[in-house]
Amino acid sequence: MEFFIISMLNGLSYGLLLFMLSSGLTLIFSMMGVLNFAHASFYMVGAYVGYTVSGVVGFWPALILAPLIVGALGALFERFFLRKVHKFGHVPELLITFGLSYVIFELVQLIWGRIALNFRPPDLLQGPAFTLINHSVHGLRLLWGAAPAELCSAAEAGVRLVCSPFPATRGFMMLVALVMLGSVWLLLTRTRVGLVIQAALTHPETVESLGHNVPLVFMMVFGAGAALAGLAGVIGGSTFLTEPSMAATVGSVIFVVVVVGGMGSLSGAFLASVLIGVIQTFAVAFDYSLGTLAGQLGLQLGTYALGNSLIKLTLSQVAPILPYLFLVLILIFRPKGLLGTRED
């Protein structure tokens, strides 16, 4: 039972991290039609800048400052580079962000080195947020913080006692992602700025003729998207690993999230990222393969067939590529995504 709960929480936290990343990407795409290939690079810059800033002023100020710095970098990039190629169409915009991702990758290695950095979370977040104690006789119990050692070892024979701590860093990741989702939604629907942004999404010329500074809006949106990626970077870098290849590992998955969720749909991105996170985490737990499926259906497979590497492939081994499988299926059966609004 505790396995299910912990795995669910692990999957949700991973999914929410993906959402933090892909929300910025989907915002930028829906506002400006630019597919930002450098989005995962902003994530990486956020982690590295967060590491440096937290070394100077501590983790909590870095949590605010690092995203602001990354957002400013994003806004500057939009103002001085992206705007210049805007008039040439979508493909040049895509290419320039692609080039930016390479430049950022090399710059990060030049400044911070090629080796992974030890970006430790603050003391408050070290250790478990809560511990689930599953006693086979007394049932499930929840304890805030770490459980003392005596509670985790079974005193009587025949009793199964399992302690499952849930790390505080992951709990914090989920909290920040939810707060961020809430505030972005409030911003877009309840404030004037948000209304202008939503209008500029579909009718930029009309909005401009009403006197709003649409290029400034675009710059702010790009900066905000980069800032969201930077925030995800600070949290992801301290929870997982801060190293030069961290952009490459999440880069492809966030595109999957955006496509599966539907281009331009924030709620679609939320749904897709949570779905992918939970399914990928649970898939690791299952060792079923086509061979076992055939066995359960009553088909008798010969030893040669059972030894075939494709039939022997278990779900846990393919877990990392499941998101891409979803991408292919969505593109075949529902190209506009789960909750997509744009017809592109």
Add this chain to the structure above:
Amino acid sequence: MKFALKVVAVTAAALCVSAAFAQKGEVVKIVRIDPLTGLLGPVGVSQLKGYQFFAEKYSGLPVPGNPGQPGNPAGVKFEITGIDNKLSPTESLNALKAAIDQGVRYVIQGNGSSVALALVDAVNKHNERNPGKEVIYLNDSAVDPDLTNSKCSFWHFRFDADTSMKMEAMGGFMADQKDIKKVYILGQNYSHGVQVAKYIKEVLARKRPDIQIVGEDLHPLAQVRDFAPYIAKIKATGADTVVSGNWGSDLSLLVKAANENGYTGKFFTYYTGVTGTPTALGTNGAGRVYQIAYSHYNMGGQMDKWMAEFKTKYNDDFYTGSTIRIYEMLGAGIAKAKSTDPVKVAAAMEGLKVTTFNGEVEMRKADHQLQQPLYMAVWQKADKKYPYSPENTGMTLAPVKEYPNYVSSTPTSCQMKRP
């Protein structure tokens, strides 16, 4: 006429004398093909530093009275550079080509048995098609047993103990521990991980058939950042021991996830001492995490002095003892062959015995596998007896059992074709 004959005789004698000392001062260029970037980059970078550190120590003739400058009997100078292969077999073949184009005849590789298998094949083909430009492949860490069995090659020399040797020792140790009942095998999904799983199952079935293998998982190499789902799975099976051949980030992240998610079972590993894992372990895992290897941090004697010097110079730990054995064996081989030509040196290194930091080791002629003692070490607090602490953790790997050459040796099925 007599005078002309004398001149010819003296010239011939002089030429012979100079030929005998041809190796002295000769530069032997070596290239190490290994990842220098990426998730496993830190390991490759640290090991390359070790090679360059010991290249100085083993170059030139021995300095009498200074055990810290052992040199080599032929007096050659070793020069080593590294080429990044990004852990990819295709990149490694390009790197091999680049090294050969630079005139390098000795190639070292170790991280990644997948790369090793590709390299052995490429070296065999190159040597067959280019007589006179042969290349020797010195393997310092790729432990897939196939390299000295079905894929053995005259041009390949392995300095690490292969998986069959390590598993025999590890299985024997585990068999003596009566509290081990359920074992989970976690590995990287390539030749090495698959072989580790195969051999541990075979050894345990032989020595302790009552031990239950409750699960086996192979994950992609150097891709997984979050091992929490695997730890949750291991806990759900109730395994009290995990056996893993993981290395580099795959082991340090596994251990980190085990600490965070409260897994308190035993870990039997190959590479606890490798860059990154000591920091990830920290003070957790004392008395629970074991490593089987051909060396440990507290070998004593000159080794301790060198490790301290390395730490002061690079602020990094030296753990790849094969580095030393390669230089010793290469130096002895060149002196025995009286030449740096790879064909002669390879023939000379076969069957060669060298006394090194852990006693006498022998490069077995049948399969080019170094026969050496193995040590089972456990992670514990550093104390006066075992003081060396990696990555400033305050902990160390202390030896609990030694397996001498004749115990750790395993048979081979190699049918080597010699030129």
